[in-house]
Amino acid sequence: MKIRLAEIPVEGRKFSFNRQTGELNSALTDIIDEAPYRVELLIRPLGNAFEMEGRVVTSMKEVCSLCGWDLSLPINKDFREILIDEPEAGRDTHHVHGNQSVDFLKEGPSTTPVRDGLFDAAEFVHEFVALAEPLYPSCGDPDCEHLEEAKQKQAELAAEFEKADENTSPFASLEKIKDSLKPKKKH
Numbered sequence: 001m002k003i004r005l006a007e008i009p010v011e012g013r014k015f016s017f018n019r020q021t022g023e024l025n026s027a028l029t030d031i032i033d034e035a036p037y038r039v040e041l042l043i044r045p046l047g048n049a050f051e052m053e054g055r056v057v058t059s060m061k062e063v064c065s066l067c068g069w070d071l072s073l074p075i076n077k078d079f080r081e082i083l084i085d086e087p088e089a090g091r092d093t094h095h096v097h098g099n100q101s102v103d104f105l106k107e108g109p110s111t112t113p114v115r116d117g118l119f120d121a122a123e124f125v126h127e128f129v130a131l132a133e134p135l136y137p138s139c140g141d142p143d144c145e146h147l148e149e150a151k152q153k154q155a156e157l158a159a160e161f162e163k164a165d166e167n168t169s170p171f172a173s174l175e176k177i178k179d180s181l182k183p184k185k186k187h
């Protein structure tokens, strides 16, 4: 889904994509599979660049990093970007989100280079969703909801393992040997 920036009027243009309209379906399959999504963009000329604001609403299938439960993680994130038309030369030194760490520090809008006046909305949204994916997904907000349950299960399993192992445990027989070696009290 490419947007020709030269066609954006002075007052800006709104774009709205979802699974029904289908423009981004194939581009997003690898990260959200068949999940519904809603992408809204407003692009406005800003000097010799373009300002873009928008929001991505969707969900990702994840596994809780603490308890291992499957979960559908909601993604609902706003963005603000400056689209800058980059000349051909020097393009390889930039990545779509090349200045991510800098933006993280100064909280300003980040810039996205655009090639030949064509903004690739599919590529941008794909990258945006991929970056929204948490490193350690959690089934609760913000903490794991099943942590106690998971801990208990683990303790139960450990106890069962110990019980089954009690008679054959090398430590158990060692205890017996130690007992037999204790000096007997004389009366």
Ligand SMILES: [Zn+2]
Pocket: 064, 065, 066, 067, 068, 069, 138, 139, 140, 144, 145, 146, 147
């Ligand atoms: Zn969890």
